[in-house]
Amino acid sequence: MTRPVPVILDCDPGHDDAIAIVMAHCSPAIEILGITTTCGNATLDRTTANARRILELIGATHVPVAAGMEKPLARDLVLGTADGPSGLDGTPYLPDPTMPLDPRHAVDFIADTLRAAPGPVTLVPTGPLSNIGMFLLKYPELRDRIARVVLMGGAMYRRSEYITATEFNIFCDPEAASIVLNSGLDVTMVGLDVTMQVLIEEPEFARLAAIDTPFARVVHDWLRHYEKLHRGQMGVGGAMHDPLALACVIEPSLITTRDAHVAIDLTATHAFGATVADYWNERGLPPNAHVASGVDAARFFDLMFDLLAAVDAT
Numbered sequence: 076m077t078r079p080v081p082v083i084l085d086c087d088p089g090h091d092d093a094i095a096i097v098m099a100h101c102s103p104a105i106e107i108l109g110i111t112t113t114c115g116n117a118t119l120d121r122t123t124a125n126a127r128r129i130l131e132l133i134g135a136t137h138v139p140v141a142a143g144m145e146k147p148l149a150r151d152l153v154l155g156t157a158d159g160p161s162g163l164d165g166t167p168y169l170p171d172p173t174m175p176l177d178p179r180h181a182v183d184f185i186a187d188t189l190r191a192a193p194g195p196v197t198l199v200p201t202g203p204l205s206n207i208g209m210f211l212l213k214y215p216e217l218r219d220r221i222a223r224v225v226l227m228g229g230a231m232y233r234r235s236e237y238i239t240a241t242e243f244n245i246f247c248d249p250e251a252a253s254i255v256l257n258s259g260l261d262v263t264m265v266g267l268d269v270t271m272q273v274l275i276e277e278p279e280f281a282r283l284a285a286i287d288t289p290f291a292r293v294v295h296d297w298l299r300h301y302e303k304l305h306r307g308q309m310g311v312g313g314a315m316h317d318p319l320a321l322a323c324v325i326e327p328s329l330i331t332t333r334d335a336h337v338a339i340d341l342t343a344t345h346a347f348g349a350t351v352a353d354y355w356n357e358r359g360l361p362p363n364a365h366v367a368s369g370v371d372a373a374r375f376f377d378l379m380f381d382l383l384a385a386v387d388a389t
């Protein structure tokens with residue numbers, strides 16, 4: 076059997092981040108070295124508490140959690156609206172966490188973890204890229220210890236869920252995103268072009284109901300809430316943005332990608348935070364990202380439900 080991929084999950088839970096964490100924990104293809112949290116779907120204190128609540132719920136309290144950036148590198152904080160003020164609305168009965176928080180800042184935690192790892196580590200950011208951007212500014216010498224970055228972010232062809240030309244994670248901290256894209260790292264962008272094709276609708280709720288474990292019922296409550304907010308805003312079910320990014324680490328063939336140079340619009344006008352992909356290399360700049368352009372939604376959902384069904388057995 077091939078060795079599991081060592082990963083650091085950098086996230087802002089968030090219902091869809093929560094599901095990505097659970098999938099990573101349950102997949103034999105992944106070894107979670109730690110979770111770092113950032114502001115995004117909610118304030119940092121809330122996303123950090125949520126990460127620990129999720130780990131306690133699934134019995135994974137051995138996974139260290141380190142809190143990171145309270146605000147984007149150069150902008151005021153913008154909070155997401157898709158998950159409610161707590162970041163995990165819909166399950167008020169989940170208790171506050173008691174597991175300890177790692178005392179290090181997320182950026183220092185990432186540095187120490189990369190230094191200690193026997194080989195390169197994959198970063199999976201599913202929130203604004205503030206922690207990863209700050210890490211690259213502070214520890215450029217550790218860049219080579221990163222195998223690749225598989226991030227949820229960006230909107231190329233597709234109409235956004237946020238402001239038409241941009242996607243929330245990139246819009247929230249565009250400078251950090253720009254640092255990551257210009258870092259020379261191997262970056263895969265799993266953006267709205269594909270994540271808006273993996274939607275939780277009634278057939279998916281039926282599959283969740285069929286799992287029928289206490290954990291699946293919690294996920295059901297999360298996703299009902301999430302789906303309601305999505306439907307109100309965009310008229311479609313809940314998009315499994317972050318779970319798809321994570322799933323691409325487990326099974327890269329779930330998506331097809333196109334290599335392109337991607338630039339971020341940092342000019343703070345109408346297309347602020349837009350991800351501009353030069354697929355035809357009109358500007359003559361070297362590609363800096365593998366941009367997800369197609370997805371096998373059916374296979375993704377099979378994987379997601381298999382992993383969610385495994386929770387009570389772990």
Ligand code: BDR
Nearest residue numbers: 089155157201243244316
């Ligand atoms: C991204 O923004 C957040 O709302 C989700 O957690 C996801 O990471 C989608 O644009």
Ligand code: CA
Nearest residue numbers: 089092201202
């Ligand atoms: Ca997220």
